[in-house]
Structures are given as C-alpha cells and as structure tokens.
Amino acid sequence: MSMSKHPIAEEELMAYLDGELSLDRAATAAEHLEKCRECQNVAGDLQSVSRRLMVWQVEPSEDSRIAPSVAAALEQRGQAEEKPATRGGLSWRKVFQMPRLPRWVWSSGIAVASLAMLLFMFGVLFFSTNHSPMQYVNMDLAHKKMATQRAALPPLPESEAASTIVTKSGNNVEDGRAGGGGEHERGSSAVPAGPMIVRTAGLTLTTKEFDKARTGLEEILKRHGGYVGQLNVSAPSGSGRTLNATLRVPADQLDATMAELKKLGRVDVESQSGEEVTQQYVDLVARLANARNSEQRLTEILRHRTGELSDVLAVEVEIERVRGEIEQMEAERKNLAHQVDFATLSATLTEEYENQLQAVPVSTFTRIRNAAVDGYSTVTESVVSLVLFLFSYGPVLLLWGGLLFFSLRIIWRRLRKNAKNT
Amino acid sequence: MVSDEALMLEFQRGSREAFEELFARYRGPLYGFFQRRLESQERAEDLAQETFLAVIRATARYEPRALVRTYLYGIALKLVAAERRKQQNAPANQSDAEPATDDATEEALWVRQALGKLDVGEREILMLREYEQLSYSEIAELLRLPVNTVRSRLFRSRMALKGYLEPEMKSHGTVTARGATGNTEVRTAEVRPEKDEA
Numbered sequence: 001m002s003m004s005k006h007p008i009a010e011e012e013l014m015a016y017l018d019g020e021l022s023l024d025r026a027a028t029a030a031e032h033l034e035k036c037r038e039c040q041n042v043a044g045d046l047q048s049v050s051r052r053l054m055v056w057q058v059e060p061s062e063d064s065r066i067a068p069s070v071a072a073a074l075e076q077r078g079q080a081e082e083k084p085a086t087r088g089g090l091s092w093r094k095v096f097q098m099p100r101l102p103r104w105v106w107s108s109g110i111a112v113a114s115l116a117m118l119l120f121m122f123g124v125l126f127f128s129t130n131h132s133p134m135q136y137v138n139m140d141l142a143h144k145k146m147a148t149q150r151a152a153l154p155p156l157p158e159s160e161a162a163s164t165i166v167t168k169s170g171n172n173v174e175d176g177r178a179g180g181g182g183e184h185e186r187g188s189s190a191v192p193a194g195p196m197i198v199r200t201a202g203l204t205l206t207t208k209e210f211d212k213a214r215t216g217l218e219e220i221l222k223r224h225g226g227y228v229g230q231l232n233v234s235a236p237s238g239s240g241r242t243l244n245a246t247l248r249v250p251a252d253q254l255d256a257t258m259a260e261l262k263k264l265g266r267v268d269v270e271s272q273s274g275e276e277v278t279q280q281y282v283d284l285v286a287r288l289a290n291a292r293n294s295e296q297r298l299t300e301i302l303r304h305r306t307g308e309l310s311d312v313l314a315v316e317v318e319i320e321r322v323r324g325e326i327e328q329m330e331a332e333r334k335n336l337a338h339q340v341d342f343a344t345l346s347a348t349l350t351e352e353y354e355n356q357l358q359a360v361p362v363s364t365f366t367r368i369r370n371a372a373v374d375g376y377s378t379v380t381e382s383v384v385s386l387v388l389f390l391f392s393y394g395p396v397l398l399l400w401g402g403l404l405f406f407s408l409r410i411i412w413r414r415l416r417k418n419a420k421n422t
Numbered sequence: 423m424v425s426d427e428a429l430m431l432e433f434q435r436g437s438r439e440a441f442e443e444l445f446a447r448y449r450g451p452l453y454g455f456f457q458r459r460l461e462s463q464e465r466a467e468d469l470a471q472e473t474f475l476a477v478i479r480a481t482a483r484y485e486p487r488a489l490v491r492t493y494l495y496g497i498a499l500k501l502v503a504a505e506r507r508k509q510q511n512a513p514a515n516q517s518d519a520e521p522a523t524d525d526a527t528e529e530a531l532w533v534r535q536a537l538g539k540l541d542v543g544e545r546e547i548l549m550l551r552e553y554e555q556l557s558y559s560e561i562a563e564l565l566r567l568p569v570n571t572v573r574s575r576l577f578r579s580r581m582a583l584k585g586y587l588e589p590e591m592k593s594h595g596t597v598t599a600r601g602a603t604g605n606t607e608v609r610t611a612e613v614r615p616e617k618d619e620a
Contacts, residue, residue, distance in 0.1 A: 010577060011573050011574055011577045014576070014580065015558070015573055018551070018558070020557060045581075046580055046584075052529070052533055052587055053552045053583075055527065055533055056533045056534060057530070058453070058454040058457040060450055060453070061449075061470075063467065064446075064450070066445055066471075070475050070478065073475055073478045074441060077436075077478055077481070078436065078438060102485075
C-alpha cells in the first residue's frame with residue numbers, strides 16, 4: 001500500500017479503527033476508507049482479527065470476595081492511619097507540609113549541589129596554588145574590615161588619643177602634641193607639669209651608597225645624644241644590603257634627627273606615633289608614694305613598739321614585701337620616664353641594588369644542561385604533584401563526580417523519554 | 423460514576439469503601455489478565471488478590487498523574503514476570519498445573535495457539551490492547567516504549583495473527599496452522615494446547 005495511492009498508511013488505518021488517530025488524520029482516513037476497496041479489505045482483516053481474539057473469553061471467577069490476606073493488610077493500614085505517630089514516628093514531609101517530589105527533581109538538586117561542590121573545590125585548589133590573588137583579596141578584606149571597625153568605634157577623648165601620622169616619601173610630619181619629655185624634671189615623686197608622650201617613629205630609606213649612609217647614621221645619632229638599641233645588617237647575594245636598626249633618640253631631638261636621617265637617601269616610608277602615658281605615670285607615682293608611707297610607718301612601729309618576737313618578725317616580713325613593691329614600681333617608673341625621654345626610632349636602610357654584568361658568558365652547553373636539569377625536575381615535580389593531588393582529592397572528587405554523573409544520567413534519561421513520547 | 427483516580431485518592435486518605443469499589447471494578451479484569459497469561463486458575467485468583475495487596479502496601483507511591491488502570495496493570499505485569507520466573511525455576515510443578523480451559527471452544531484453543539506463535543513482546547502489546555483494552559499511550563507507558571513503536575508492533579502482530587488464523591478459517595473440523603519456523607503442525611480439537619511459550 002503506497003502513500004502515493006493511499007493518503008494514510010496501514011498503521012494509521014489501524015489506529016483509526018482503534019480510535020487512536022488524531023482528529024485531522026481521522027477525517028482523512030474516514031474519507032479515504034469510504035472510497036478505497038484495498039483499504040476496506042485491510043480494515044476488514046484487522047477487525048476480523050479482533051473479533052476472532054474475542055472468542056477466547058475467560059470464565060469469571062466464582063469467588064469475588066476480598067481475600068483474607070488482603071483484608072488483613074487493609075485492616076492493618078487502617079490502624080496505622082489512625083495512629084500515625086506510633087508507627088515510625090512523625091514524617092518530616094508531613095511536618096513541613098512538603099509535597100512528594102519526583103525523582104528527577106531530587107536528581108537535579110543533587111546534580112546542582114555536586115556541581116557547586118566541585119566548582120568550589122576547583123576554586124579552592126586554584127587559589128591555593130596561586131596565592132597572590134587570594135592573599136590580595138584577603139588583605140583587601142582585612143583592610144576594609146579594620147576600616148569598618150575603626151569607623152564603628154567611638155572617638156577617643158583628646159587626652160587619651162594617641163597621635164599617629166604615617167606619610168609616604170618626602171612628606172614632612174609634624175606631630176602637634178610632641179612630647180618634649182626631656183623638659184620635665186621628674187623626681188621620684190614629682191607629678192609631670194605637661195603631658196607625657198612616648199614617641200615612636202619609623203623611617204625606611206633607600207640609598208645608593210650604603211656604607212656612607214651607615215656612617216652618616218651613626219654620626220647623626222652621636223651628635224644628637226642617641227644610641228643604638230639594636231642593629232642588624234643583612235647582605236644576601238643577588239640583592240642589595242639591608243640595615244635594620246632600633247635607635248633611641250632624646251625625645252626633643254627626634255624631629256631634628258629624623259630630618260637629618262632623611263638626607264641620607266630616598267625616603268620610602270616615614271611614620272610617627274605618640275602614646276600618652278601621663279595617667280599611667282601619675283598612678284604609678286601615687287602608688288609609689290603610698291608604698292613609701294607604708295614602709296615608713298612600719299619602720300616606725302618596729303623602732304618604737306616592743307612586743308613578742310613573732311609580731312616583730314611579722315612586721316619585718318611586711319616591710320620586706322613593701323620594699324619589694326617599691327623597688328618594682330620604681331623600676332617601672334624609671335622605665336616609663338626613659339621611654340618618654342628617649343623616643344624609639346626604627347630605621348631601615350636598603351641599598352639600591354644594581355645588577356652586576358656577567359663577566360664570562362655562560363656556555364651554550366651549560367645552558368642546555370641547566371635547561372635539561374630544570375626540565376627533568378619540573379617533570380618529576382609535576383608527576384609527584386599529580387599523584388599527591390589524586391591521593392588527597394581523588395576520593396572526594398570521585399564522590400561528588402559520581403553523584404553528579406548519576407543524577408545527570410537520571411535527568412538525561414528522563415529528558416530522552418519525554419522527547420520520545422512527544 | 424466516581425473515577426478510578428478519585429477513588430484511589432480517597433483510599434490514600436484512608437477510605438476503605440473506595441478500596442472496595444476499586445476491587446469490585448478491577449478484580450474481574452485482573453483475574454482475566456492473569457488467567458490468559460498463566461496456566462492455573464488458582465494462581466490467577468491468587469495473583470489478582472496479590473495485585474491489590476501490592477496496591478495497599480504502596481498506596482503512598484501512587485501519583486495522580488498516572489491512571490489507576492495503568493498502575494494496576496503495571497503491578498500485574500511485574501507479578502506475571504515473577505510468576506514465570508518461578509515456574510522456570512521449578513519445572514517439576516508444571517505438570518501439577520490445572521488446565522486453564524476445560525470447556526474452551528475449539529476456536530478459542532486455536533486463538534491461544536496462534537497467539538503463542540507470536541513474538542513475546544508483540545503478543546503482550548496485542549493482548550493488552552485487545553483484552554485489557556488499553557490505549558496505545560497506556561501500553562507505551564507500561565512497557566516503557568515509544569508510542570510509535572507500540573503502534574507498529576501492534577500492526578505487525580495483528581497481521582501475523584491473521585496469517586496464523588487464516589488456514590483455520592478456510593478448513594473446518596481440523597485445525598491447521600503454519601508455524602513460525604515453516605513446519606506444518608496438525609492438531610485436532612482434543613489436543614490440549616502446549617504451555618504458553620511466554
């Protein structure tokens with residue numbers, strides 16, 4: 001039966017007889033069937049087969065009651081419905097009133113979660129191998145966080161605020177509340193007339209003539225009555241020398257010293273800060289005076305009064321304790337006074353490094369050999385890295401990859417099935 | 423009349439009457455389904471009941487997007503497959519099986535025999551269409567096949583069956599048919615049919 005002669009195929013004719021053809025095709029089929037003898041024969045054959053099949057009829061079963069096993073299951077289910085909490089506890093789906101989701105929805109969820117997990121892992125791996133971007137991000141975040149925290153803090157009272165000024169190359173720094181600690185005459189119990197400020201400063205210089213700069217630094221320090229607290233010089237190969245020094249300079253000489261030091265080279269970083277310690281100093285002096293009074297009274301007691309030996313010994317012990325405290329506080333006071341009198345200057349001197357010309361060029365053979373050695377070590381390192389990577393991330397990649405694969409396969413099958421059915 | 427699906431939903435909510443109504447509607451068709459596919463009337467009866475047992479146990483899994491009819495025959499098909507596997511594993515019990523159609527007419531026997539010669543897959547499609555009156559799409563869903571495949575296989579099986587039945591239509595008294603292999607078989611009405619190939 002050809003399509004040129006018959007507008008409908010035999011299968012369509014059968015579907016028409018079964019009532020399974022679409023309306024437009026059914027109209028065509030009905031119209032054609034009226035005229036076409038050949039198709040009428042096919043239709044007759046098909047109907048005949050169906051009629052013949054109907055000859056095989058099954059005798060209905062005599063027993064049409066529900067079997068006892070089914071009735072028992074029904075009964076059991078009825079009881080379970082009445083007491084849902086007693087069997088298996090509460091269903092989370094019922095508690096949260098969640099509808100039963102089809103399997104492909106769960107699969108999609110798992111696929112998305114697996115994919116996100118894998119992407120996250122690759123992201124972590126990428127950033128852990130390339131430190132710089134992550135570090136910059138972290139630093140940036142940290143700075144932002146600190147700035148936010150600073151903004152959130154209430155402003156410090158004028159007397160307590162520590163003045164901190166940091167400037168970049170060449171900017172002169174003027175601390176308006178400079179300490180001038182040396183102006184104060186501080187006796188053992190004297191209260192300072194003005195504010196006491198512990199000043200610290202930092203200076204980073206770069207110089208072409210390192211040796212000359214170092215000598216200059218020592219001279220400047222000597223001229224202003226300062227001294228070196230700590231000094232380190234490092235001279236690594238392939239780069240310039242570096243001097244790190246902690247200098248102690250009389251507080252009133254700090255500005256003059258820094259001004260002179262800045263002439264030794266190019267200023268990279270300059271910073272100054274001051275911390276007011278007046279309150280701390282006054283407290284310490286007051287406690288010291290009290291302790292001295294106590295010591296005096298105890299000495300008086302020991303001198304004028306007589307009593308049992310145990311009492312005398314107890315007073316002796318007390319005097320000893322008070323004297324210990326006095327000495328400790330005195331040391332603290334002196335240290336504080338020294339810090340105020342002598343500012344701390346952290347200086348870093350870096351030599352501007354100039355690459356030395358290679359006098360004897362490296363031979364081609366040596367370069368090839370070096371390249372081969374580098375290549376070999378690179379290959380070895382990459383193989384070892386790969387093995388390490390597989391050992392450390394393999395199982396977890398396998399887990400999430402497997403989940404992703406199987407859930408995508410379920411979705412894919414579902415889509416294919418839908419496509420076939422349509 | 424309340425639809426099967428509405429009854430099933432009522433049963434999901436705990437209505438015993440809804441179940442009884444469904445049982446009354448489908449017990450007979452399911453019995454016929456099993457009876458035509460298996461040898462034993464007793465087993466057909468048991469499996470029909472077992473289908474409803476499975477329905478009770480898996481009520482929660484029923485989704486309203488599927489027809490109850492398709493759902494029930496889906497369970498029934500699985501039970502038939504399990505029963506056939508069981509029979510294959512225990513061939514000794516086959517002789518004990520009670521003949522299905524003691525009083526079957528000659529023509530009915532011939533139809534059974536002709537059906538037995540069809541390809542297993544095609545025969546199932548034909549039987550689901552003719553006896554269970556399922557639509558093409560329902561058969562496609564049950565057997566997990568594309569609708570077009572169902573239609574073409576159904577057509578093939580009907581044409582093949584016509585070929586098997588034609589010799590019998592022409593002759594009277596003796597039953598003759600050409601087997602799938604081309605060998606000629608001659609059977610009288612007294613001859614009991616062989617066990618269904620499937």
